Amino acid sequence: MPSYAAPTQDMQFVLHEVLNVSQSETPGYADLDRDFTAAILDEAGKIARDVLAPLNASGDAEGCRLENGVVRTPAGFHEAFAAVKDGGWPAIDCDPAYGGQGLPYIMSCATGEMFVSANMAFNMYQGLTHGAYSAIHAHGTEAQRMAYLPKLVTCDWxxxxxxxxxxxxxxxxxxxxxxxxxxxxxxxxxxxxxxxxxxxxxxxxxxxxxxxxxxxxxxxxxxxxxxxxxxxxxxxxxxxxxxxxxxxxxxxxxxxxxxxxxxxxxxxxxxxxxxxxxxxKGMRAMFTMMNEARLSVGLQGYAVAEAAYQSARSYAQDRLQGRAVTGAKNPDGPADPLIVHPDIRRNLLSQKAFVEGARMLTFWGASLVDRSNRAGDAAAEGLISLLTPVLKGFLTDKGFEAAVNAQQVFGGHGYIEEQGMSQFVRDARITMIYEGANGVQALDLVGRKLAAEGGKPMMAFFEMVKAFIKENESDEALAKDFLEPLKAASRDLQAAAMVFASEGMKNPDAALAGSYDFMHLFGHVCMGLMWARAARAAGAALTGGAGDADFYRAKIATGRYYMARELPATALHLARIRTGAAPVMDLAEAGF
Incomplete structure (x- = not known):
């Protein structure tokens, strides 16, 4: 059955070398030095690995049951829930006034990723509680906050x-x-x-x-x-x-x-x-919870893919099948490991590039939430509002795809329940549906978020990409492998936005018919920006003689794969958007 190891080294890389959290002016971030975040991530990783992951398959097999009006959870869940509560993990970013620890939201995302990867179904009990806490904290009276929040913070309720x-x-x-x-x-x-x-x-x-x-x-x-x-x-x-x-x-x-x-x-x-x-005014209050839930579901999309990828990688390294076309790599054995074959490597790299890029994108999104909530940064609030449907829709679509790809590495064995890969696929599937199906996310992005504040957040994103490219254009290696592909993808995104600007009002079907492609186009550009930032950070680490050179070289190689093999999808999405409404709307209903 699958096992799980928390990717703490990669999380530390994102926090301290890509986002430079301890150098941020966001209140509370100065406390997030390497030793502090390492201690939190290591302890959360142990809980995920030793307590939650062993219950994932058994919880899936046993499920919940309704007995005489009482819902019973799977064996072991009681003890695991007590362990999570005793560790204070549900309270990590909650208000100290109600018993919380008051850490930034980005640390809740990091620990939450581990818990989801280890056992998504289990983590939902505390994850939904956090959403209820946030809604009451934002919209409740002080009497309501005092009555409910302390118990929600501890997950006693x-x-x-x-x-x-x-x-x-x-x-x-x-x-x-x-x-x-x-x-x-x-x-x-x-x-x-x-x-x-x-x-x-x-x-x-x-x-x-x-x-x-x-x-x-x-x-x-x-x-x-x-x-x-x-x-x-x-x-x-x-x-x-x-x-x-x-x-x-x-x-x-x-x-x-x-x-x-x-x-x-x-x-x-x-x-x-x-x-x-x-x-x-219930929708306004509910959307406090919904928007948080949509970010959390985007995280679920890549967190399940991380767990599936870990299993696929191990299987590809151990399973002996066939010989490499360039000559035996395991001459003393009956066959070479699967990982020598180009198509298996393509499959694994697509998963790895997605998961690591999605982690960067999600942590960056969490940093925008913190800037908005802790510093009152209106620009950050506008940007994360724009990105929320992208994070939810793109990351869950691609997360499910990655889980299926991980299952594919196992061949027929991936289709057998004993291997545990089907659970990742089945669990990941719901992320594309709940908290607003991904088609609705795309409609929200194009119909509401794109034109919000007169398009100011969208323009701010374009300027951010442009500024990053200009700031780093003197780095020849970065320019060739990362900045040029990012520039091309950003041009595709701008061209798509112009299509909607010119056609949206007079032909709304054209805009909505292209909305799903726009969400994915936008997602790819965001991931391209993250990989360019990662490559810059990894290159600086190598130049500075950082200890684990293999880690940084792997980071750059994985980023190159994304920029060369995944990011060009923006051109396909733009081509579809430019076809307008006719291919989608011309078929009469009776023809379906």
Whole structure:
């Protein structure tokens, strides 16, 4: 079965040589020196390797079950959840005023990646709790924050997000769940929600549901939607637990993957809830949680691919099959290892280049979140808002592709459950769907984010790429292998943006028909920028006589692969965008 080793050396490279976090002016970053981050990453890596990863396959096989109204999690999850809680890992970036450790969000991303790679289904229990914490922290009253946040920070209580209903997914304006105001200021919540991850379980004392519902007087569509705090068990004024609320699990969904996480049908039968944020402004409050969740799901996309890649790499190094066409590499054995064959190397390099580039891109995105939240940097806020659908959509699409490629390295053995590769594929698949399916991410990018603030964040991104290229153009090796491909890809992205600018208003179908390609084009340019930054950092390390020269040479070679073999996809995406709406819209519905 697969094993997992945390890529702490690569994480340290990203933090300290690509992003130079300890030199950043972002409040809290000066404390992130190498020794400090190494201590955190090493301890999180041990938990991931020794506690969570051994439960991944068994949790997948056993799954969750509903017994007499109680959801039971797989064997070993209780002990693992206690270990994660005791280590303080759920609290790493939470507000110290409510028991958190107050570290920057980027460190939560780094540790979260390890936990996802080791056991994605397990990590979702604490991951969703963090989203609920963030929504209450941002929009709750001080009384609500004091009542719920300390317990959510420790994961003594966990949290959920309740949006989807049987008849509506993305179109939340169609929801039927109702909230009736009561004399004491509470609301009675009635309705059904589906696909609720970690909706109920036996790992925590209480589950705090954040539920979208329609209260009277709000009008039609999403204008009438409000957000409510609905605890599984009511909380008394003194903070103790009281009576069971009128919320129950109707069923646990039978899913393709993430079997260790309880995805529930939740029934609200006049449950008591309290308004979170402003009445009829629930979408604004919910999007605090949704945007965080979308960044976390993008991380899931590459974190699962990392675990799959580790298994594929080991298999390719050990499995003897055939001889290298240039002569035997293992003359004393019956065959050469798979990794000598060019197509296997292509496959592995595509995975490696994706995973390492995605890590850089995600950590950079986390640094923008920190700059926005900790320094009030409006430019950083605009840029991460623009990039959020790209991070979610591109990284999960390519993460699933990488997991499939890792399975392919095993040949027929990859299709056998015993090897564990199918779990990576099955688990990765959901990331392309939940927290807004990737087609919706593409529509959000082109329909809303591209023109936000008059296009200022998009122009800032172009200027950032241009400035990086100009700043480093005197480095001949970097210019040839990295800057020229990046310049070409950036031109493709600018050309695509101009297509939307000229066609979007008069022919919106043309823009939307090209939105998915634009999301991927944008993602590739972001990855190209990350790899160019990595190559500069690795080159500087080699010039300075850094200790692990093999690591830095491998980094540059992997980056060259991405720039030469993956980044040219931008031209294909631009060509598709330029075809407009006709190829997509001309076929009559009856012809499908």
């Amino acid at each position: 966990t949290g959920t997000m309740n949006l989807t209903e049987p008849h509506c997914g993305t179109d939340l304006g169609m929801m039927r769940t109702r909230a009736e105001p009561q004399a004491d200021g509470s609301y009675r919540i009635t309705g059904q929600k589906i696909f609720i991850s970690a909706g109920d379980h036996d790992l925590a004392e209480n589950v705090i549901h954040l539920v979208l519902a329609k209260a009277p007087g709000g009008g039609e569509g999403t204008r009438g939607v409000s957000l409510f705090i609905v605890p599984k068990i009511l909380v008394n004024d003194d903070g103790s637990l009281g009576a069971r609320n009128a919320v129950s699990v109707g069923n646990i969904e039978e899913k393709m993957g993430i079997h260790g996480n309880a995805t529930c049908v939740m029934n609200y039968d006049g449950a008591t809830g309290w308004l979170l944020g402003d009445l009829h």
